[in-house]
Amino acid sequence: MIETREVNFAYRRGEPVINDIDCKIEDGEFVALLGHNGSGKTTLSRLFMALMHPRSGEVYVDGENIAKKEPADLADRVGYVFQNPDLQILADTVWDEVAYGPRNKKLSEEKIREQVEEALAATGLTDFADVYPRILSFGQKRRLGVAAALALKPRILLLDEITNGQDSLEKEQMMNYLRAINEEQGITIVLITHDMNIARLYARRVIVLHNGNLVFDDVPEELFNGMKDLTEWGLQQPTMAALAATFELTAVNAADFCAQLTLKAGEK
Amino acid sequence: MRVTAFTQLITVLAVTALVFILPVQVVSFILVLELALLLYIRHDRMTMAAIGALTVFTGMMILLQLLFQSTLEVAMIGGLRMLVMTMAFLCLLAATRIQDIAQALVERFHMPCEYAFMLTTALRFVPDFLADSTATLDAQSCRGYSNRGNVFKRLYSYLVVIKPLVMRAVAKSDTLALSMELKGFGANTYKNMKKQELGLGDYLVLAIVVILSTYKFWIKYL
């Protein structure tokens, strides 16, 4: 469980990046953290992981104030996956890469093997255990980043824009893995993204930041039902949501929309 | 008074020889000149840090010489010479753009354009690599690697960063080389740049350098 109380952050040059944010994320949630470029969403996630510390206010992980902690202290409770997979590759085989974390924590060989196998299975990389990480495809490298974080068995996973630059098929695949991790293992997922579709289809809670302020915190339906003007916050209404809302249908994808639309038209 | 990169390069090279030719008092004077110049051009934190580092380095050299049983005087003079030489290079870097240095090297010193361009490329990519290394260090930390306390642990963590960094550098240099090829990099690159013509200031400085270099000849006649 992560909580921030009245957290503020600004870089030395002055302009505040995070203004007085109160935010509480419970176990097992699937949260999408949205916001325009510079809204503070990445900064907030970095505060969660103690990669940065707030200028004022507190951040608590499982009830403990993490002001004096560094990310290594939190690694077995909170996992962080960065956007650029190439910069996170530290080992020569997929297995070693995923084992990096558990080895740092000096776990027994048994435990390490167990946790690495689990992490590989959860991200569909079991068959790639002996592969040199750099020859993996971009999507696979991304999943490797997730596996490496999972290996320490954190209860919370923070993911920074990990569907950026991938085609829709790969995005879907990644999101399905995340959904499985969340539903089967109860791991909290906090996904920073600017992909509205993903937020809409997979998240159960959406938090929107705008200019460093928390402006929305509720279920996705409330955000995407067409009632709110998302452009105000630098966001875009996902296409299907806009169409569905206009025609008062509940479809989330194209096929369903067409079916419902013709059905409705047929009723006239 | 504008002095071209060429003149500056010649001056710096000359200084490295002059420290051995000229008497100690003159060399000390040159040191003062260098410091004044440096602080006049750029008095930011980095420059101060660089001066500080060079001084410390020189101090270590002096100590080392003393350890090997030189007299204090010899050690001090040796240290002074070292400091003046290294400061000269620092002045060069502070006073001139690296692109101009590269151009002078190709135009006047006939260095192949590929080597000269490496200077620019290095400067171009260093900030990028520093940023990349931060990302990798963060990733390490998030996976439980703590480099608290132990100096060796700290050093080791930087070592682990080197591999992904080098990999990335190789990939980037591939794209860079391609880009340079597409843009037609070659013999023409430096040929067509605006020529750095020697002006009054250059001739003055060069004259001074020549006079000082021939010191041993004319001092007899004074």
Place this chain on the structure above:
Amino acid sequence: MSNYAVEFKNFHYAYNGGEVVLKDINVSVKEGSFTVLLGPSGAGKTTMCKAMAGIIPYYYGGRYAGSVEVLGEDTKGRRVSDIAMHLGLMLEDYESQLVSLTAGEEVSFSLLNHGFPPDEVEERTKKALEDVGLPGRENYQLDELSGGQRQRLLLASVLAVHPRVLVLDEPVSAMDPEGSASLYKLLYKIHQKYNMTVIVVEHNLDYVLPYVTDMIVLQDGGVVASGSFEEAAAIAHEDRELRRILPALWQVKLNLEKRDGIHLGMWRNTKDAIIELKEKYGRVEL
């Protein structure tokens, strides 16, 4: 003289020591078009872009068959820097394509290498920077520019030589929606202003929908569909995998057209779609 910007004739290619990446490519890009190159990851789109610039196969080596023509001339035997005067290439890792320390130097680099006189270099540099929305920034150091600005700088350096064709490989993969929309708006502006052929590889077709004229769909190294956007999209829609990479809007359009046997217009955005749908599917209680 053909009026094709790029023509692939029976082109096959395999990287050194690798499998065949492009198989029997026979496709042309019309001059003045805004063409999108679509396909799943690994389909060969980047390779195709490099082939258009002539760096495949001649700079990379590898095995090939067939030919690629740019503005009527075969890329074979030509120096890549000569081809670059007519066809500008922007790869996904645009940062590594920037070679200089200041903006002005970056833009004039290519011009200097090709022996343009200093006055003209200055003039063209100024114009190019203005065109991409970075006026007067000749003396800006590279690290004074943001990521988006650096990309525009690369675009300026490519434009300075006045090419007729622009090829961009996933230009906005690392950008947020706002930045992406604004880059495409800029590309369209340049496309219109200079009647430049624009060929862009893009996953998220929502960004290009307002501007696109033609499309080439690549799958497993082969061309599955090509032609006007409407034609190519209709063909792609028939394939279950390809259907999912079409923009949601067009998935709806093509689905409805097929299902109800009607013909809907060239939807360029959600508004277009809503207007036409309301028309065709009767009134909706609001």
